[in-house]
């Protein structure tokens with residue numbers, strides 16, 4: 001039975017490899033951090049979503065251990081059967097306080113939060129108006145829902161307005177956007193989106209996965225950046241990026257929306273509850289966020305420094321309001337050369353090219369962290385200069 005299918009897969013895999021699109025895993029032999037071990041060699045990591053440097057934080061590790069000691073290893077249940085501990089409710093409350101929202105529902109991941117948010121709330125009478133560059137999990141979530149789909153070009157407010165006009169025939173409308181777009185590092189223009197939402201009677205949903213912990217003076221995300229705290233109907237986010245980098249996702253927002261998700265959201269109803277250790281560490285993490293702004297301040301200073309120095313050295317960097325810095329190389333093959341040579345220099349970065357970014361827009365994506373020290377940033381910049389000299393002559 002398998003032989004024919006095996007041949008089919010082998011051919012497809014060979015095609016992926018031939019197109020240079022095969023994803024090879026790079027094996028890390030240390031905890032996640034600014035410095036990691038790869039093949040016995042120390043490298044500087046500039047491609048993790050570890051924006052606040054919390055992925056190996058001793059306080060969080062301690063909190064996770066204590067949580068496991070007090071509440072066990074796993075829940076072996078979905079939330080509504082017997083998978084809800086006091087810890088889960090505490091973490092949901094912390095998230096609501098952090099974002100200034102009314103209520104929160106946890107998921108195993110933000111992929112699940114986005115996958116389970118539309119279908120319980122909207123029907124074929126309604127409209128979802130989605131940014132063209134939204135994350136794959138939003139696209140999948142929209143697919144699972146019968147609402148009518150409208151798409152607008154990335155952060156293009158004229159196009160959004162056109163789509164909103166077209167969607168006036170629908171019963172309810174929701175505009176959906178990433179808070180930070182992961183390839184350019186640009187923040188969604190939430191002030192203008194909100195204005196249009198008011199004008200055309202639409203709700204708004206923002207996926208804060210790359211923005212939470214990062215954007216805004218205190219890292220409260222794009223609603224802080226645009227003074228719209230508590231004004232946005234739905235926010236989704238992950239505990240797998242700035243917030244410690246382990247696992248877990250959430251939807252936070254209006255009380256009735258969260259309540260309905262608890263009744264009808266399929267990844268919540270049919271998937272296991274978060275493990276107590278991760279939940280306990282999550283609670284501690286949000287406590288740390290309210291105790292000090294040190295990590296946000298350091299991250300913002302690091303990002304400003306890196307971008308300023310790279311521009312001074314003549315690199316073409318996209319303007320960024322996040323911890324994502326896109327160093328434009330334009331040529332796809334060259335971007336891969338840059339990434340490989342950077343790795344030889346002990347710097348971990350990723351080169352992206354078509355179809356992940358538009359044709360002729362290949363780039364090296366650098367992700368800055370509060371875990372980086374000035375000397376790490378300088379080493380990265382020096383490596384870029386050396387590699388450029390080798391490649392460009």
Ligand SMILES: *Cc1c(COP(=O)(O)O)cnc(C)c1O
Nearest residue numbers: 109110111135207209238240249
């Ligand atoms: C990373 C990411 C997700 C997925 O988060 P997980 O918790 O890892 O599933 C969803 N949306 C956006 C915008 C992301 O960047």
